[in-house]
Amino acid sequence: MRRIRIPSVPSSEITPRPVWEDRRRFLRAAAGGAAAALLARPGQAAVSRPGRLAPIADLQETAHGKDLKPTDYDDFTSYNNFVELGVSKEAPARNAHLLRTRPWTLKVEGECEAPGEIGIEDILTQFPQEERIYRLRCVETWAAVVPWVGVPLSLVLARFKPTSKAKFVELESISDPDRLPGQRRPVLPWPYVEGLRIDEAMHPLTLLATGCYGEVLPGQNGAPLRLVVPWKYGFKSAKSIVRIRFVEEMPETTWVRLQPDEYGFYANVNPKVDHPRWSQARERPIGEGLFARRRQTQMFNGYAEQVADLYRGMDLSRHY
Amino acid sequence: MRPIAALRRWQPPRAAKAIALALACAPFALLAIDAATDRLGANPVEAVLHRTGDWALRLLLATLAVSPLRRWTGWPWLLPFRRLLGLAAFAYALLHGLIYVVLDRGLLWDDVVADVLERPYVAVGLTALALMVPLAVTSTRTMMRRLGRQWQRLHRLVYAVGILAVLHFLWSSKLDRLEPLVYAGVLALLLLSRAPAALRARGRVAGSGPCDTRS
Numbered sequence: 354m355r356r357i358r359i360p361s362v363p364s365s366e367i368t369p370r371p372v373w374e375d376r377r378r379f380l381r382a383a384a385g386g387a388a389a390a391l392l393a394r395p396g397q398a399a400v401s402r403p404g405r406l407a408p409i410a411d412l413q414e415t416a417h418g419k420d421l422k423p424t425d426y427d428d429f430t431s432y433n434n435f436v437e438l439g440v441s442k443e444a445p446a447r448n449a450h451l452l453r454t455r456p457w458t459l460k461v462e463g464e465c466e467a468p469g470e471i472g473i474e475d476i477l478t479q480f481p482q483e484e485r486i487y488r489l490r491c492v493e494t495w496a497a498v499v500p501w502v503g504v505p506l507s508l509v510l511a512r513f514k515p516t517s518k519a520k521f522v523e524l525e526s527i528s529d530p531d532r533l534p535g536q537r538r539p540v541l542p543w544p545y546v547e548g549l550r551i552d553e554a555m556h557p558l559t560l561l562a563t564g565c566y567g568e569v570l571p572g573q574n575g576a577p578l579r580l581v582v583p584w585k586y587g588f589k590s591a592k593s594i595v596r597i598r599f600v601e602e603m604p605e606t607t608w609v610r611l612q613p614d615e616y617g618f619y620a621n622v623n624p625k626v627d628h629p630r631w632s633q634a635r636e637r638p639i640g641e642g643l644f645a646r647r648r649q650t651q652m653f654n655g656y657a658e659q660v661a662d663l664y665r666g667m668d669l670s671r672h673y
Numbered sequence: 674m675r676p677i678a679a680l681r682r683w684q685p686p687r688a689a690k691a692i693a694l695a696l697a698c699a700p701f702a703l704l705a706i707d708a709a710t711d712r713l714g715a716n717p718v719e720a721v722l723h724r725t726g727d728w729a730l731r732l733l734l735a736t737l738a739v740s741p742l743r744r745w746t747g748w749p750w751l752l753p754f755r756r757l758l759g760l761a762a763f764a765y766a767l768l769h770g771l772i773y774v775v776l777d778r779g780l781l782w783d784d785v786v787a788d789v790l791e792r793p794y795v796a797v798g799l800t801a802l803a804l805m806v807p808l809a810v811t812s813t814r815t816m817m818r819r820l821g822r823q824w825q826r827l828h829r830l831v832y833a834v835g836i837l838a839v840l841h842f843l844w845s846s847k848l849d850r851l852e853p854l855v856y857a858g859v860l861a862l863l864l865l866s867r868a869p870a871a872l873r874a875r876g877r878v879a880g881s882g883p884c885d886t887r888s
Binding site for chain 2: 428495632637644
């Protein structure tokens with residue numbers, strides 16, 4: 354009698370579960386895509402691609418925000434706060450061509466075992482590019498819905514092995530005063546610096562975005578690499594990031610340096626805590642015309658279920 | 674340095690007032706065209722709010738510039754345009770206020786009241802608008818005659834309106850204070866240009882006794 358041999362597969366050859374799931378998802382998506390192309394069912398349509406910039410390869414759809422209706426691409430890309438490219442809402446789109454996005458390297462350093470750098474092409478090819486539709490709420494009370502494409506920040510950060518001393522991350526944006534008109538005036542202390550507590554940075558909702566609407570990011574929206582933290586006011590989601598530093602102390606962020614009584618480190622969307630100069634109770638979705646009404650702002654921008662635990666026991670009117 | 678003296682005797686054509694009125698209405702017309710053709714951008718409420726506010730302030734500063742300009746140039750024909758500019762400034766300010774209440778706040782009066790009570794820049798803007806009402810009401814020739822000396826005293830309120838309006842713009846700006854600061858600078862110049870005349874007038878009153886040695 355011959356003994357049945359159970360083949361032993363080296364662990365290196367086992368398909369990791371996410372990849373295996375992805376394959377199924379890929380097959381499903383391919384089948385679904387074919388079906389959708391035939392039937393073109395309204396309401397189930399994927400995010401439409403504006404066809405302006407390079408599409409993101411191997412984009413993976415997710416369930417995030419499937420019930421939300423994305424803001425019109427032209428509205429989202431013509432009304433921007435990106436002071437490096439100019440102070441008005443229109444200037445960033447006008448000056449976007451001045452932003453040089455290749456080559457682009459993200460340096461990761463500070464309290465970690467494997468400091469180093471990673472190029473934008475590697476981020477695009479070595480990590481899953483997930484499409485996630487998130488609400489966006491600006492501290493100025495306007496709001497949008499954006500189909501981002503990106504990598505969970507935690508996946509990228511894990512590669513650099515943060516140590517137990519890494520209590521916060523500090524994110525630094527581009528510095529190029531020779532080319533960027535907004536950086537020739539000291540409107541803000543340059544470069545733009547943002548920061549997150551490490552648990553916020555590692556939260557599964559936090560995204561390192563490489564694109565939006567299925568294509569690479571336009572310059573005015575923070576190309577080629579930006580942060581997206583959907584439960585915080587937009588200014589926390591730093592654009593055109595060149596450096597991430599793991600640090601032990603809470604970083605001094607740009608807006609906190611500028612006006613600490615108006616902008617806090619946390620900047621969580623909170624309808625009950627007003628900005629000193631305006632109410633945060635309601636918001637105006639952009640791209641909805643002259644007669645659109647404001648709507649109620651949601652606690653943590655509608656992500657309370659996922660993130661409220663991060664702030665348990667904190668006085669949110671003090672830690673605004 | 675003195676501008677051409679010949680212009681002092683110049684008579685503006687009859688149509689001058691109509692042309693000035695058309696110019697003052699032009700920003701509103703452009704706004705209406707942009708609104709009708711959907712060219713107000715992603716946040717049209719903010720666009721109309723800002724544009725009416727900008728023009729209210731610009732026309733207010735233009736109103737305040739008439740008297741110093743007339744004194745400096747000696748062109749008497751500038752004066753009749755002052756009322757037109759002032760009324761236009763009031764019209765844009767009123768429109769600005771209406772847009773804020775109706776389009777921006779959606780007629781939610783609780784919100785408006787809370788804003789006025791809690792946000793200094795809103796209160797200051799509303800005060801400026803309120804102070805413009807008596808000036809607009811008494812801008813007619815009849816009222817001018819009826820009020821006599823009181824008219825000029827009442828209309829000095831325009832200086833307060835100017836200061837409040839610039840303050841309102843400064844406090845409502847988030848980051849770029851360049852434009853409001855330019856307006857603040859222009860306002861300061863216009864107010865300072867009145868100082869010598871005001872001091873002279875005061876001197877005349879204070880020194881009107883028998884010991885007045887001024888010529």
